[in-house]
Amino acid sequence: MRVGFSACQPAQKESTTMQLPSFSLVKWFAAAEGRFDISLSHSDCEPLCVSDVLDEDERNALINYPLGYGAFAGLEELRRAVARQYKTIERDDVLIFSGASEAIYTFMRTNLNPGDEVVVQCPIFNSLRGTAQAIGCKIVEWRPSDEMTCAFDVSVLADLCNRRTKLIIFNFPHNPSGQMVSEAELNAIVETASRCDAFVFSDEQFRLLELPTTPRLPAACDLYDKAVSVSGVSKTYGMGGLRIGWLVTRCRDVIERAQEYRYYTTEMTNTPCQMLAARALERSDEILRRNQDRIAANVERLHSFAAQHDENLLLHLPKAGTMALVEQKTPFTSTQFCERLLDEQRVFLVPGESMGISDRLLRFGLGREDFAEGLDRLNQFLRSPSQ
Ligand SMILES: Cc1ncc(COP(=O)(O)O)c(C=O)c1O
CATH class of the missing domain: 3.90.1150.10 (Aspartate Aminotransferase, domain 1)
Structure with a gap:
């Protein structure tokens, strides 16, 4: 029968699969x-090996390291060591992930909805834009004032933002150019976000590696309650194989949403690698x-x-x-x-x-x-x- 036949048709054309752009x-x-x-x-910096971060006693102790599940939010000692890298951050503002990549993806999936307006620095590491794009956000590009040097003019950002802006995404020191903004310019970005009540997502994977004449920028999470800073040990420490990164924010709702999402993906990050990352931060x-x-x-x-x-x-x-x-x-x-x-x-x-x-x-x-x-x-x- 016709009705029975149509009831058996596969679910209708509209795709609900998230189409991630090519990386x-x-x-x-x-x-x-x-x-x-x-x-x-x-x-990344020159990769380290285990003997660079563990002394002899620690290496001997490693053979007895427990390989059971760890804590959901991350290893206590690593979260504390990460928090110490910031000025206003406590252990509970830190969530440990499998690389900065997982932190980026999880934040975007738990905070953005189709149609949200997102201002993105371009060019930028693919996932920082691609995930928001795949979710169906309206992407507003913040492009460099000079496309060959990738110098960015912060004064144009205010014109790209409005009350519909949900999030501003940027990365300084910048991949691939090594360009920076000044502290005053970073404050101006945060003020723009605050005027629009927008989140700030600051990829700080290359922070702490300033050239001698360049002053270090504050971390965005220390400047604004709705700022998220992401970093890890892949680049600055040369420990990309550990797959350890973190998301840091004073906004506890962001932390809770990310942690709940993660119950469906990795649940938690592997403990021996977190221990090695904690040892590296001690030797920072x-x-x-x-x-x-x-x-x-x-x-x-x-x-x-x-x-x-x-x-x-x-x-x-x-x-x-x-x-x-x-x-x-x-x-x-x-x-x-x-x-x-x-x-x-x-x-x-x-x-x-x-x-x-x-x-x-x-x-x-x-x-x-x-x-x-x-x-x-x-x-x-x-x-x-x-x-
Ligand atoms: C700006 C930026 N953010 C995030 C990542 C991802 O880092 P991870 O290896 O910790 O996942 C990279 C890797 O190249 C990067 O360049």
């Missing part, structure tokens, strides 16, 4: 896996100083390298973080340039196209020990007759 940056990394032995582009001063010194030395190296190749390369000097943009003027697009560099020299670089910026740009990562060796190979590549 072009990480896709570039995945496609290069196994094809390079030096990276001139990774955004020493680890960060080493990483800051390495980055400053690599900026110098890159600066003189670009000067030697000024017919092909123009460095846009970074202010903080682990990355810098270089404009290349060869006859090739950056995507072609990077493909050939992989094939000919087994050196990895990220082209502008995979970050949604001009494909004349290249992203350099400044945190690695073998940076000088990578530049030597890049030198051979640039001097080769096929170039």
